[in-house]
Structure formats: structure tokens, C-alpha cells
Amino acid sequence: MVTRAKAGIFQPRYPTYLSQHVSGLLHALLTTSEPRGFKTVAKNPAWLAAMDEELNALRENCTWDLVPQPPKTNIVGSKWVFRMKYQSDGSIDRLKARLVAKGYTQLPGLDYTDTFSPVVKASTVRVVLSLAITHGWPLCQLDVKNAFLHGILQEHVCMEQSPGYVDPRFPQHVCKLKKALYGIKQALHVWFQRFSSFLLKLGFTCSRADTSLFVLHCQQQIIYLLLYVDDIILTDNNNSLLSSFIRQLHSEFATKDLGSLSYFLGLEATSTPTGLFLSQTKYARDILTRAQLLDCKPISTPMVVAQHLSSAGSPFADITRTVLLLVLCNT
Amino acid sequence: MTITRLDLAHSVNSVSQYLHAPTDDHFQAVKRILRYVKGTLHYGLSFTASSLATITAYSDADWAGCPDTRRSISGYSIYLGDNLVSWSAKKQPTVSRSSCESEYRALASTAAEVLWLDHLLHDLHVPRPARPLLLCDNKSAIFLSSNSVSHKRSKHIDLDYHFLRELVVAGRIRIQHVLSTLQVADVFTKSVSRPLFTFFRSKLRMCSNPMLSLRGGVGDSPESPPDS
Numbered sequence: 001m002v003t004r005a006k007a008g009i010f011q012p013r014y015p016t017y018l019s020q021h022v023s024g025l026l027h028a029l030l031t032t033s034e035p036r037g038f039k040t041v042a043k044n045p046a047w048l049a050a051m052d053e054e055l056n057a058l059r060e061n062c063t064w065d066l067v068p069q070p071p072k073t074n075i076v077g078s079k080w081v082f083r084m085k086y087q088s089d090g091s092i093d094r095l096k097a098r099l100v101a102k103g104y105t106q107l108p109g110l111d112y113t114d115t116f117s118p119v120v121k122a123s124t125v126r127v128v129l130s131l132a133i134t135h136g137w138p139l140c141q142l143d144v145k146n147a148f149l150h151g152i153l154q155e156h157v158c159m160e161q162s163p164g165y166v167d168p169r170f171p172q173h174v175c176k177l178k179k180a181l182y183g184i185k186q187a188l189h190v191w192f193q194r195f196s197s198f199l200l201k202l203g204f205t206c207s208r209a210d211t212s213l214f215v216l217h218c219q220q221q222i223i224y225l226l227l228y229v230d231d232i233i234l235t236d237n238n239n240s241l242l243s244s245f246i247r248q249l250h251s252e253f254a255t256k257d258l259g260s261l262s263y264f265l266g267l268e269a270t271s272t273p274t275g276l277f278l279s280q281t282k283y284a285r286d287i288l289t290r291a292q293l294l295d296c297k298p299i300s301t302p303m304v305v306a307q308h309l310s311s312a313g314s315p316f317a318d319i320t321r322t323v324l325l326l327v328l329c330n331t
Numbered sequence: 332m333t334i335t336r337l338d339l340a341h342s343v344n345s346v347s348q349y350l351h352a353p354t355d356d357h358f359q360a361v362k363r364i365l366r367y368v369k370g371t372l373h374y375g376l377s378f379t380a381s382s383l384a385t386i387t388a389y390s391d392a393d394w395a396g397c398p399d400t401r402r403s404i405s406g407y408s409i410y411l412g413d414n415l416v417s418w419s420a421k422k423q424p425t426v427s428r429s430s431c432e433s434e435y436r437a438l439a440s441t442a443a444e445v446l447w448l449d450h451l452l453h454d455l456h457v458p459r460p461a462r463p464l465l466l467c468d469n470k471s472a473i474f475l476s477s478n479s480v481s482h483k484r485s486k487h488i489d490l491d492y493h494f495l496r497e498l499v500v501a502g503r504i505r506i507q508h509v510l511s512t513l514q515v516a517d518v519f520t521k522s523v524s525r526p527l528f529t530f531f532r533s534k535l536r537m538c539s540n541p542m543l544s545l546r547g548g549v550g551d552s553p554e555s556p557p558d559s
Binding site: 122123124126127128129130131133134135136205207208209210213215217222224265266267268270272273274275276277278279280281284285287288291293294296297298299300301302303304305306307308309310311312313314315 | 451
């Protein structure tokens with residue numbers, strides 16, 4: 001018997017109010033689901049190719065050494081994560097497989113010590129933008145590809161071999177990680193260490209007021225660099241210096257030049273005749289969509305005049321909806 | 332959301348304090364915020380070229396603004412030249428016994444942020460032509476910061492007291508009086524009426540996306556009719 005599932009017939013899983021003006025991309029996102037675990041895709045050649053590609057990239061990067069299992073060590077688990085990347089019309093762009101370490105099996109003190117990594121303060125971003133606009137300096141944006149894989153691990157972390165790709169000659173061996181992998185607790189920390197030491201070597205100084213801000217100042221030339229995980233904003237008063245710096249950066253880490261500043265940390269930056277305009281229109285619209293208030297009547301102030309909210313009052317009946325709204329507004 | 336939307340800072344701050352036990356009022360308040368967001372989807376922060384890198388900070392407090400704990404709400408907005416770079420709306424950690432005390436605490440936290448900005452500008456190799464200027468609408472708080480009088484009602488203000496006073500004596504910052512009607516940090520401490528709100532919002536460099544208005548308007552109008 002051919003069931004509906006076998007014939008690929010499914011009830012739509014998305015709310016019906018979306019169906020009228022749903023885009024192809026949204027439809028694809030809502031109807032297809034990504035496989036979980038190695039076994040589910042073990043027979044699918046497309047996913048196998050994606051996994052081969054990921055393993056080759058890791059090998060080229062010399063991420064680990066295959067060694068016999070050292071006695072009395074904690075072995076960190078590993079798993080595959082699969083993602084489908086869509087094009088804007090909803091068709092599948094490519095399949096992406098990532099090997100991740102199960103960071104939750106790492107032991108503190110043994111497998112990792114420091115995990116802290118600074119991120120740039122919003123005020124710092126605004127100060128740098130304000131200075132760049134004042135002086136008329138160009139703002140450009142870079143993105144580091146596979147940033148986490150660049151970090152060099154100091155600790156001895158052993159990980160089990162990737163599911164489905166166990167070396168037949170040494171099935172009992174483990175991967176001794178030399179570089180950070182997705183999921184490793186200190187991945188962000190070691191990435192920041194690696195990146196900042198590279199910048200310091202080039203003559204940058206790390207700001208004491210905000211450790212994610214780096215400044216290169218020699219004679220009359222100056223470069224500001226802001227780092228947010230793997231996103232970088234650059235501005236300077238001398239274009240030739242900047243382009244040579246970007247080349248150096250590109251040779252050290254694979255970076256993607258995103259051109260002039262347009263979309264950074266969810267901020268939409270528009271250049272205007274008088275300067276720059278920062279907004280979060282897309283984000284605001286997403287929040288309204290999630291709260292199903294896209295068609296509500298607008299109002300001119302966010303709060304009733306002289307209103308002081310207090311904890312007194314009857315608890316709201318539909319608590320899930322309120323909490324959802326509060327969370328939405330808070331994010 | 333509050334990275335660019337400073338107009339929401341106070342309202343979001345006050346509703347998010349009741350996340351653990353929301354009531355009907357809070358639900359209405361959140362809905363109102365979202366309705367306001369709907370009307371101002373294209374609003375954002377604008378940056379323009381300004382001549383000097385001077386720091387001007389407005390500091391304000393709403394004394395005993397929280398009806399549950401009777402703590403005050405402090406807010407500040409800091410400009411670098413003409414551009415707004417930092418702001419905050421926050422409930423103070425302790426109860427203040429007078430409005431002067433709450434304003435004084437607000438001044439101290441503003442001064443801390445101003446000092447941080449000053450360090451940042453130093454790291455950025457920006458020449459600073461003038462001392463940072465703090466503006467406050469409470470005269471007694473200003474007197475407290477500049478004179479070393481120990482009033483019997485201000486004896487208990489200890490830590491902030493010396494911190495701010497030392498800064499003023501050392502000449503690191505200046506404090507001046509500003510009229511309450513020009514106190515732009517007001518919107519971070521209380522909910523104000525519509526004309527005031529729009530006035531302060533424009534002073535805080537918030538406007539609708541200029542590139543959109545050049546093209547002749549958008550679907551949802553930024554200005555909505557007043558709430559009746």
C-alpha cells in the first residue's frame with residue numbers, strides 16, 4: 001500500500017493565515033525538515049558528499065591528529081549537524097554538513113579553562129560610526145569564514161572519531177584536537193586570542209575601554225577595527241593603508257569583503273546625503289509578525305502618560321501569550 | 332531592539348521587570364509598545380558630521396518612580412558632538428530619600444559612563460577640545476557635587492558622593508543646570524505626553540528613514556493620529 005507519507009503528501013504544518021501570501025522561501029522553510037543524525041542520511045549521496053567536503057576542509061586545516069586513546073582522558077563526543085541553504089525563491093541552494101563536538105561532555109579545568117570572549121559594546125560602534133561620519137572616512141565590513149576553526153587549542157582535548165567516518169585501520173583511536181571545532185566550549189575564546197594576537201603583531205593596539213576595538217596609529221594614519229565574533233567593521237583615513245591591511249588579513253584568515261557598511265549585527269545602515277542612518281526595520285517587522293500584530297492600529301507614544309506599572313493586579317489568564325509578547329519586546 | 336530604538340528604552344525597561352508574573356496591565360502595556368513600533372517601523376538613529384568631539388550628557392531621575400519598591404528611575408543620554416552615542420534607562424539599586432539624592436545618583440552613573448567614553452576617545456586618538464559637560468535639572472544635586480558641604484540629609488550618600496565630587500574638583504567634568512523643559516533624558520525616566528515625547532525624540536536624533544521620505548512616503552505612515 002502506498003501511504004500518503006510515501007507519496008510525499010503532507011498536511012501543511014504552517015498556520016493557515018500564512019498560506020495566502022506565503023513566499024516560496026517561507027514555504028520551503030516550513031514544509032521541509034532537516035535530517036538529524038548520521039544514520040538518517042547514511043544512504044543519501046548528496047548528504048554524503050556534503051560530509052566529505054566538510055571532512056576534507058577539516059583535514060586541510062589540520063584540525064586534529066589521530067592518536068591511540070590516552071589513558072584516563074575524557075573523550076568528547078561528536079556528531080553531525082545538517083543544514084539546507086535555500087535561495088530566495090525557495091529552491092535548495094546547497095546542503096551543508098558540519099561536524100560538531102559535544103561541548104557539554106567537556107570537563108571544566110581539564111578540557112577547558114577560560115571560555116570568555118569579549119564582544120563589542122553598542123556604544124563603541126556608535127562612537128566609531130559617528131567619528132567616521134564626521135571625518136568622511138569610508139566604512140567597510142568584512143566577514144571571516146569559519147572563524148572558529150582558526151583558534152589554536154592550548155588544552156589537550158580528545159574527541160571521538162566522527163560518526164560514519166571511523167578509520168577502519170584504527171577504530172579505537174581518538175582525534176586529538178589541535179584547533180578549535182564548532183561546539184568546543186572555548187572555541188570563541190581561542191578565536192579571539194588568535195585574531196587579537198595577529199592584530200597586535202601588525203602594530204594594532206587593543207583599546208582598554210573596549211577590548212573588541214583595535215586601533216592602528218602610525219604618524220598621520222589611523223585605522224579603527226571593531227570585532228564582533230566573526231564580523232568586522234573597518235574605517236580609516238588612508239585608503240591605501242586599509243587595502244594593504246585587508247590583503248594581509250585575507251592571507252591570514254579567509255575573509256569575505258562585504259563592501260561598504262549595510263547590515264551589521266541586525267542594524268540596517270543607510271547612507272544619507274548628510275550622514276548615516278541606523279534602523280532595525282526588518283527586526284521590528286519580524287517581532288510584529290511573530291506577535292501577529294502586523295495589522296494593528298498604530299499609536300503615537302509607547303506608554304500611557306505618567307503610568308507607573310506595578311506588580312499589583314490579577315494575573316493575566318493567557319500567560320503564554322503575554323510571556324511571548326514580553327520576550328519579543330525584550331529581545 | 333533597543334540598540335537603535337532609544338524611544339522604547341523606558342517602556343521596555345519597565346515592562347520587562349514583570350516578566351515573571353505578568354498581569355493584564357502589563358499585557359496592555361506591551362501591546363501598546365508594539366502598536367507604537369508598528370507606527371514607527373522606519374524610525375532610526377541618524378548620524379551627521381559634527382564639528383567637534385565634545386561630550387554632552389543629560390542626566391535625569393524620576394524620584395520613587397517604582398510604586399512597588401519606591402526606588403527611583405535614572406536615565407541619561409550622551410552626545411558626542413551632535414550625535415547621540417549612549418543612553419540608558421534603569422531602576423536605581425537603592426531607595427533614595429529625596430529627589431536630590433536620586434538625581435545625584437543618576438549624575439554619578441552618568442559620570443561613570445562619560446568617563447568611559449572619555450577613555451574610549453583617548454584610545455581612538457581623538458583630540459578632546461573641552462571638558463565633558465553634564466547637564467542636570469536639579470540645582471541642589473549640582474550644589475552637592477561642587478561644594479563640600481555635608482548636609483545632614485546627605486550624610487548617608489557616601490560612595491557616589493566622593494566619586495562625583497572628586498571628578499568635579501579635579502576638573503575632569505563640568506556640571507551645569509538645564510531647564511526641565513529641555514531635559515532630553517526625561518523620556519528615559521517617565522512616560523511623557525505626546526508633544527513632549529515627539530520633541531525629545533527629535534532632539535535625541537531619532538527620525539524616520541530620510542531615504543524613504545525622499546521617495547515620497549511609505550505604506551505605513553510614521554505619524555499617526557493622536558490617541559483619544
